[in-house]
Amino acid sequence: MPSRERVYRTEAVVLRRQEFGEADRLLTVYTPAHGKLRLVAKGIRRANSRKAGHLELFTRVDLLLARGRELDVVTQAEATDPYPGLRDDLLRLGHAAYVVELLDCFAIPEGNRPLYRLLVETMDRLSQGLEPAPVVRFFELRLLDLVGYRPQLFSCMGCEGEIRPQAQYFSSREGGVLCPECGRGRRGAQPISLSGLKVLRHYQRSPFSTAVAARLDPEVHAEIESLMEAYLTYLLERRLNTPGFLQRVRRLMRGELSAGLLPGMKDPAPASMSAESLEERVPDPAP
Numbered sequence: 253m254p255s256r257e258r259v260y261r262t263e264a265v266v267l268r269r270q271e272f273g274e275a276d277r278l279l280t281v282y283t284p285a286h287g288k289l290r291l292v293a294k295g296i297r298r299a300n301s302r303k304a305g306h307l308e309l310f311t312r313v314d315l316l317l318a319r320g321r322e323l324d325v326v327t328q329a330e331a332t333d334p335y336p337g338l339r340d341d342l343l344r345l346g347h348a349a350y351v352v353e354l355l356d357c358f359a360i361p362e363g364n365r366p367l368y369r370l371l372v373e374t375m376d377r378l379s380q381g382l383e384p385a386p387v388v389r390f391f392e393l394r395l396l397d398l399v400g401y402r403p404q405l406f407s408c409m410g411c412e413g414e415i416r417p418q419a420q421y422f423s424s425r426e427g428g429v430l431c432p433e434c435g436r437g438r439r440g441a442q443p444i445s446l447s448g449l450k451v452l453r454h455y456q457r458s459p460f461s462t463a464v465a466a467r468l469d470p471e472v473h474a475e476i477e478s479l480m481e482a483y484l485t486y487l488l489e490r491r492l493n494t495p496g497f498l499q500r501v502r503r504l505m506r507g508e509l510s511a512g513l514l515p516g517m518k519d520p521a522p523a524s525m526s527a528e529s530l531e532e533r534v535p536d537p538a539p
């Protein structure tokens with residue numbers, strides 16, 4: 253918990269915003285030392301609010317907070333990185349929304365500085381325009397490490413035997429791989445190709461620059477994406493909102509979907525949309 257001082261300073265990333273009362277907003281932010289906080293920003297929706305431009309969704313911001321009876325109050329806000337590269341690209345914005353949704357679902361109330369660092373590095377990579385898919389797969393594996401759900405990818409969850417270089421199975425329930433003997437016919441075990449397993453292992457034990465240096469084959473990526481989604485859904489005991497949204501954005505970009513099928517989408521060219529209109533399209537993360 254924040255210290256007992258009446259005011260305190262922290263940096264944060266804005267995860268969620270919600271209109272509140274006539275001119276206020278409720279914010280959910282993630283901070284290095286206090287974990288996830290719910291805050292109120294008073295008067296922020298007034299035209300003359302000096303804080304407004306500094307508290308956009310997915311912005312990194314320095315905050316001065318006053319302790320309130322229920323919620324702490326934002327007294328000063330200064331954006332230190334608005335991640336401009338996220339604002340003009342629907343795919344990047346969608347991936348940022350996914351990162352934030354996952355963090356929001358897993359974030360424990362206590363501070364976790366490595367997790368905060370992972371969040372800002374990931375937002376930075378997406379904003380810089382790096383290929384979003386590997387950035388996000390890397391984020392998922394590091395997040396799982398940091399919140400205590402690191403999948404076991406090197407020995408069988410059934411017989412503890414070393415995993416040999418061949419196709420295997422993955423069990424979300426058991427939290428790792430199963431050798432062909434243990435995995436075949438086992439309830440909840442799904443096949444994983446040798447290439448898929450290699451990529452996951454490589455991402456799990458390499459620093460970012462090494463992990464993403466190798467080209468990710470689209471078919472292998474699709475496999476590990478769906479495997480990670482199954483594992484995360486199992487851990488969270490619910491479906492995430494953003495993967496379905498991202499699927500629709502990708503289909504739209506490949507021309508397989510007409511713009512009308514994406515909720516709220518009026519303009520078929522995502523690059524031409526304003527940040528404000530993009531923000532409305534990103535599904536709300538978990539309540």
Ligand SMILES: [Zn+2]
Nearest residue numbers: 408411431434
């Ligand atoms: Zn086994």
